[in-house]
Amino acid sequence: MKPLVRKVFGIVLVAACTLLSTATQARADGQPSEVAVAMTGVDSGDCAPSAPCRTVGFALRRVAQSGIVRVGPGRYRENVVVGEGQQVSIVGAGALATVLDGQRAGSVITQESWGTLSLSDLSITNGHANGVDDVDRVGGGIVALGDLSLTRVWVSYNAAGNLGGGLLALRTVTMTDSVVAHNVAGWHGGGIAALRASLILRRSTVAQNSSSRPGGGIYNDAGPTTIEDSTISGNSTQGGDASALLQDHGRIELRHVTVAGNHGGSAAVSGTHIWRPDVRGSLFTGNAGADCDLRERPDSPDHVDEYNTSDDGTCGTATPAGQTDLQPLSDNETLTRSHALGEHSILRGAIPITHTLCDGTDQRGLSRHSTGAAYCDIGAHQSIPTLPRNVAAPVIPTFLAWGLTITADPGGWYAAGDVHYTYAWQRCTPAGPCTTIPNSDSPHYTGDVPDSEHHIRVMITATNGHGTSAPAYSNLTDEVAYG
CATH class of the missing domain: 2.160.20 (Pectate Lyase C-like)
Incomplete structure (x- = not known):
């Protein structure tokens, strides 16, 4: 002292x-x-x-x-x-x-x-x-x-x-x-x-x-x-x-x-x-x-x-x-004042809902579980999700060959309520441009002859009661091998 x-x-x-x-x-x-x-x-x-x-x-x-x-x-x-x-x-x-x-x-x-x-x-x-x-x-x-x-x-x-x-x-x-x-x-x-x-x-x-x-x-x-x-x-x-x-x-x-x-x-x-x-x-x-x-x-x-x-x-x-997209100090529906995270903050949904940090309430007294999302936020203020937002990119296996089927993991999404995923697989040249493959709306994809010497990725959008998200893209496969 x-x-x-x-x-x-x-x-x-x-x-x-x-x-x-x-x-x-x-x-x-x-x-x-x-x-x-x-x-x-x-x-x-x-x-x-x-x-x-x-x-x-x-x-x-x-x-x-x-x-x-x-x-x-x-x-x-x-x-x-x-x-x-x-x-x-x-x-x-x-x-x-x-x-x-x-x-x-x-x-x-x-x-x-x-x-x-x-x-x-x-x-x-x-x-x-x-x-x-x-x-x-x-x-x-x-x-x-x-x-x-x-x-x-x-x-x-x-x-x-x-x-x-x-x-x-x-x-x-x-x-x-x-x-x-x-x-x-x-x-x-x-x-x-x-x-x-x-x-x-x-x-x-x-x-x-x-x-x-x-x-x-x-x-x-x-x-x-x-x-x-x-x-x-x-x-x-x-x-x-x-x-x-x-x-x-x-x-x-x-x-x-x-x-x-x-x-x-x-x-x-x-x-x-x-x-x-x-x-x-x-x-x-x-x-x-x-x-x-x-x-x-x-x-x-x-x-x-x-x-x-x-x-x-x-x-x-x-x-x-x-x-961070931190909003100005404001009432936010509470007697005390707090900073909300804006719609574009990458800190929204940064903590998995199963973690003990998502137990309890935020500064307003809102349960961090009540939003129905699979994640909760960093900081004092818990945002209420509207449109789904991707917080962990989709993932696919890196190896693909003719006749081999791979399955997409949709990644992590910050969203309330029931969520429906839409899949669109894309074929990409080594130089980078990608085009959507017709009739490829399943979470599964099987390598085909046109895929040879190309990379494959999947584009996913998520829809809930508030609307549809921006697209999220997976990693690329290696060049598709001949069968």
Whole structure:
């Protein structure tokens, strides 16, 4: 852990252990397990659903130690403190309906000590942690000193003078179907900074965040990072490294992650002293500098690298950006934003459907099996096939002679529903031109006299309920031998 980061970590821990909040001092036994907050409410009484409070902070002082605070639609301008040891859920009416606005007067939500906080269906915005002391310069949107879960939450347009423009975490953070975007940090972690914390992201997006030091999107110091079916896009750093993600020690696992369009002087995803990095089914494209630089510990077992692709080959197979055909970041029928693969992307259908990487869902929650195709895609977004598309060329035997029958393997096709194949065998001169052989519409072909000193190939098209594909061509046979 870097000295400056260690200093902040120590200060935050001391503050967590010594601060007894007003919220905690006001608590008493026998409080309701569920309270309500509404724009039309009044901060008095027990905040019952029939008589809601006006502010989240007041409701937290009324709810039981393990309770639920339900917040109605509206923009609530306050800086919320969740007291020591509280195990509460704050539930909004939707990320676009319920907004907690920090008024640029500090962190929007501060979770003290080792409690549990669950946030769902709301937005966290306009926090600005830029106080005099280091402890007041972290976690512009959220400071989480205990376990934190985010479900369908937007954390956006927050800032911190030091670590974690959107979020600072010291324990376990689990983020599902959520967005961290347009946040700024003066040090590391423009979107998220985790200090010895376990970071888990599923079906989420970290986008357009920035930092002055490495870790424009995400920074994790010494804790494990797991990211699945998620997008890290458009983040930037002035620190010259890790514009998307910096993993400093610990372990990193990426599954079906799209890392695209991040800007910094060096690698988009960077790690030092990593224990067995495990990266599978992920896409790295359009990033400034290298795509990956994951440096393992000397005693680390071999890393896992399977069905990955990157522009420069630093993470998996090198695939030119033009062949990736990645579409702009957009809603794609989901609360979180993702990059779809265009119709011409060679990464569509790159993974056989029988592989375990095709189990589960994509970032939208769409089952990767539900398209009916024989393959699934690399990256966070699973495309829905329309016209069949060939992903593995047809194959025929290379030896053919008069009277010998060969059979075509149609190859691999990315297609939904029932597929019908049409065959047309072709005779090719040694110089290259090929002509279709009349009445050769079977998957089988028998060598004939006119084939002598020619090469034979097969042309196949595939048809499903959406239409007919472009033709796919097999390899050529050797020159046909005399019988």
